[in-house]
Amino acid sequence: MFEMLLLLAGGIGGFFSNIVNFFSSNGIYIYLYYGIFLLAGLLVTLPMAIITTRKEFDFISKKSYAAILLLLLLFAAFELIAVKPTFLLYNDEYIYGSIAKSIVYDHAAGICSFSSSLHCVPNTFGLFHEPVGWPILEAAAFALFGISFSTMLNLSFLITLLSIVLVFLVASMIFEDKRIALLASTLFAFTPLFMTYARATLPDPVLNMFILLSAFLALLYMRSKKTIVGIATIFAAGYTMMVKVDGLIVIPILLIILLLDRHNFKGTHAKKDLIKFLGLLLVGFVLLLPNFIFIVMANQHGFGAAQNQAKMSIGNFVSNAGQNTLFYFGVYDKVYEDGYYYYDEFPITYTVLAIFGVALGLKRKRYREMTMLFLWFGIIFAFYAAYYGGGVLYSTGDDVRYLTSSFPIVAMLAAYGIVGLGDMDAAPKTGKTRIGKRRKIAYAKKTLMSNIFIVIILVVVASELVYLIYNFVLVKPSNMYPFAAYRADKQFILAHYNEIPNNCYVLTFKPPLWYLLNKSNIYITWANQSYYYSTLMNDSKGCWYFDESTDCFMNYTQYIYGNNEMQCSYFMHHLKLQPIAIEPYNKLGWNVTFGLYKVIGFNNFSITNS
Numbered sequence: 001m002f003e004m005l006l007l008l009a010g011g012i013g014g015f016f017s018n019i020v021n022f023f024s025s026n027g028i029y030i031y032l033y034y035g036i037f038l039l040a041g042l043l044v045t046l047p048m049a050i051i052t053t054r055k056e057f058d059f060i061s062k063k064s065y066a067a068i069l070l071l072l073l074l075f076a077a078f079e080l081i082a083v084k085p086t087f088l089l090y091n092d093e094y095i096y097g098s099i100a101k102s103i104v105y106d107h108a109a110g111i112c113s114f115s116s117s118l119h120c121v122p123n124t125f126g127l128f129h130e131p132v133g134w135p136i137l138e139a140a141a142f143a144l145f146g147i148s149f150s151t152m153l154n155l156s157f158l159i160t161l162l163s164i165v166l167v168f169l170v171a172s173m174i175f176e177d178k179r180i181a182l183l184a185s186t187l188f189a190f191t192p193l194f195m196t197y198a199r200a201t202l203p204d205p206v207l208n209m210f211i212l213l214s215a216f217l218a219l220l221y222m223r224s225k226k227t228i229v230g231i232a233t234i235f236a237a238g239y240t241m242m243v244k245v246d247g248l249i250v251i252p253i254l255l256i257i258l259l260l261d262r263h264n265f266k267g268t269h270a271k272k273d274l275i276k277f278l279g280l281l282l283v284g285f286v287l288l289l290p291n292f293i294f295i296v297m298a299n300q301h302g303f304g305a306a307q308n309q310a311k312m313s314i315g316n317f318v319s320n321a322g323q324n325t326l327f328y329f330g331v332y333d334k335v336y337e338d339g340y341y342y343y344d345e346f347p348i349t350y351t352v353l354a355i356f357g358v359a360l361g362l363k364r365k366r367y368r369e370m371t372m373l374f375l376w377f378g379i380i381f382a383f384y385a386a387y388y389g390g391g392v393l394y395s396t397g398d399d400v401r402y403l404t405s406s407f408p409i410v411a412m413l414a415a416y417g418i419v420g421l422g423d424m425d426a427a428p429k430t431g432k433t434r435i436g437k438r439r440k441i442a443y444a445k446k447t448l449m450s451n452i453f454i455v456i457i458l459v460v461v462a463s464e465l466v467y468l469i470y471n472f473v474l475v476k477p478s479n480m481y482p483f484a485a486y487r488a489d490k491q492f493i494l495a496h497y498n499e500i501p502n503n504c505y506v507l508t509f510k511p512p513l514w515y516l517l518n519k520s521n522i523y524i525t526w527a528n529q530s531y532y533y534s535t536l537m538n539d540s541k542g543c544w545y546f547d548e549s550t551d552c553f554m555n556y557t558q559y560i561y562g563n564n565e566m567q568c569s570y571f572m573h574h575l576k577l578q579p580i581a582i583e584p585y586n587k588l589g590w591n592v593t594f595g596l597y598k599v600i601g602f603n604n605f606s607i608t609n610s
Contacts, residue, residue: 023293027127028110031242032103034290035136038238045232049217053224057172064178068168068185072161075189079160085153085199086477089398090486090550091510093201097152098512099128100138104147109135113511113523114532117502121535129301131294133210133242134203147516152201159209160198164189166212167408173219174369175416184408184415187461191407192345192468193400203244204401210240211250211405215376218254222261225273230280234287241291245298246402248291249383256375260368305388312386320391324381324403327392328410333468343472343480344392344400349461354410357417369416377409396481421454485590489550492594493517496581499596504543505536507571507599509551524571546577548595576601 023030087093095111102108102125105118109132110125141155167188171181188194197205217233237254241247265274305311326332330348361370384390384402392400477487490513497517500506506514506521514521520540526532527544552568577597584593 020293020296023290024127024297027294027297028108028125030290031132031294032107032109032136035109035132035239035242038235038242038287039133039136042232042235042239045228045235046217049220049226049229049232052226052228053220056220056223059176060172060178060181064168064172064182067182068165071182071186071189072164075164076157076161079157079195079198082474083195083198084477085157086487087149087490088197088200088202088401088477088483090483091512093152094510094512094516095128096135096201096203097138097149098515099132099135100142101147101515103132103135103139104142111512112515114521114526114536115511115515116520116539117518121532121539124532129298129303130203130244131242131247131291133239133244133247134206136242137206138201147518149516153199156201156205157199159206160194163205163209163212163408166209166216167411170212170216170219170408171412171415173216173223174372174412177419179419180412180415183418184412187350187414188408188411190465190469191350191411192347192465192473193343194404194407195469195473196343197401197404200401202401204404207240207243207247208405208408210236210243210247211253212408214240214250214254215257218257219261222258222264225264225269225276227276227280230277231283234280234284237284238288238291241288241294245295246383248295249379249405252379253376256372256379260372303389309388311388313388314386316388316390317382317386320385320387320394321381323391323393324385327400327403332392332397333472343475344397345468345472347461347464347468349457349464350410350414353417353457353461354413355417357413357415357420360417360420361413364420373409373413377406377413380406380409396483398483418454418457421450421457479588481588484588485550485585485592488585488587489594492581492583493547493549493596496596499580500545501543503541504545505540506545506547508547509549509568510547514547524568527571544575544599545580546571546575546595546597546599548572548593548597550592550594552592574603575599576603 098112099109102110102112102120106112106120106125108120108125109128110120111128112120112125114121114124137159138152138155141151145151145154164185168181168185171184172178175181194205214233214236217229217236221229221233233254237250240250265277299311303311310316323332327344327346328348328351330346330351332344332346358370358374361367380403387402389395389399390402392403478484493513494517497514497519500519502520504520506519507524507527508514508521509524511521511523522532522536524547527536548568575597576599578600580596580598582593582595585591
């Protein structure tokens with residue numbers, strides 16, 4: 001019997017292993033069409049879900065919708081006028097954009113490291129370690145508005161605006177109080193780091209939006225019990241997991257919502273509704289299975305972790321939890337390191353008010369709301385603290401972007417705390433006796449003091465926000481670390497890339513950037529590999545250019561070649577180069593030179609089979 005069980009377990013394991021291998025080898029196509037299926041399902045079911053449950057929104061007045069529209073206009077005006085958009089990291093955003101371009105031109109969702117101006121060289125695609133939900137959205141925007149950096153930035157901004165609306169809707173569903181919902185969306189919109197990432201083309205703000213959408217639909221389903229809403233929730237959750245591997249956190253968040261709202265299964269139709277709910281869970285498991293397979297595949301990738309370093313562990317949590325907690329108390333407004341500053345700012349007033357909101361909610365026995373939001377926040381906090389790179393001080397501080405998914409929760413709890421202050425001493429509307437009048441006077445005095453206190457609190461919050469926005473959000477990207485040099489490098493390339501003839505190839509460490517600029521290119525170390533060399537020579541007719549970029553100087557241990565010689569140095573020594581443009585950069589701790597060269601000959605350039 002035991003041997004049979006072992007054989008059965010081995011068979012199941014082998015079958016699953018074969019499935020994973022199949023998905024790995026065909027992923028650039030499978031996950032593209034799977035993602036399109038999920039997105040199409042969401043776009044079809046979401047309007048139907050809203051239409052069939054429109055009565056559930058009757059408690060939201062037209063004035064509230066007008067107020068949220070005004071907030072969006074104010075936020076958009078400030079962002080477009082005062083905040084300069086930029087690529088905040090050094091290569092990630094180009095990678096996602098290049099995958100999107102490959103979707104448009106080659107109908108494949110993979111990394112292209114060897115391409116003509118429009119198409120990836122056949123059989124050179126690589127499956128990215130993140131799913132492709134964000135590139136699919138970018139590809140749709142590219143198809144409609146053209147491939148450009150502006151298209152990428154504007155799409156991100158639209159998603160940011162949707163996030164603000166969704167905070168309003170989620171808060172409305174949880175608290176059924178328009179004041180809390182409007183204040184929560186306002187606090188969220190003007191969270192400094194959220195404003196900084198408003199037009200960053202990273203997947204993290206996108207993930208935040210889809211988590212909010214999934215939560216909103218789950219809350220709506222538990223109120224309405226409409227099957228179409230449940231199906232829309234499944235598609236939304238599935239697409240959330242398509243944006244990033246981190247999207248897995250949407251599953252426990254939705255489970256918390258479902259468990260805490262289980263009391264809605266009551267009445268004469270309770271049994272029927274429960275059976276439908278169980279059926280939806282089964283459908284959800286089947287539809288989301290490819291996402292879980294991708295998580296297994298992604299776990300085999302290092303994600304930048306050192307060899308033998310655990311990507312997720314209790315040890316990571318112990319290391320990161322302390323610094324991440326201090327982040328919410330505004331400790332890291334400005335961090336100085338090695339001659340430069342980076343910004344991990346968060347308003348301490350938000351956190352203090354959120355803590356007060358939790359205490360007040362528990363005192364008023366609002367256990368459902370407080371438990372739901374506290375656990376929601378806890379899942380996000382614990383997940384990223386357990387991740388090796390999830391600390392806000394990790395590397396150059398840019399991983400703080402992971403915590404943006406927690407900002408809506410802090411904003412909602414802080415909004416509840418502020419509104420709760422105003423409701424603490426509301427004056428009674430009855431009482432004509434002499435004692436009643438005295439009570440009225442006493443309540444009136446308390447209400448006045450409460451209102452004064454609220455005004456003071458709001459002034460303090462606004463003052464801190466003005467300070468943070470002025471000192472951090474409005475900082476020029478060229479003066480903002482991390483990766484300021486990469487922004488300067490990009491500007492250098494944009495100023496000179498048109499000097500390269502269209503039939504020539506660029507040898508570069510940044511194929512995604514050159515691919516987005518419609519310039520033929522190859523990942524530099526592929527140029528002297530026989531497998532690629534013949535194709536390169538045939539397509540380029542020997543016309544090569546060399547990109548001496550920041551990657552030649554940063555993280556240099558990743559670019560060691562041969563006998564401990566840096567890769568850029570190797571190629572610059574073995575290629576005869578004619579300068580096209582050279583620009584020194586000595587700022588924010590950098591002292592490097594950007595260069596663009598034409599290759600006019602070779603010095604002992606060897607073709608290897610490595």
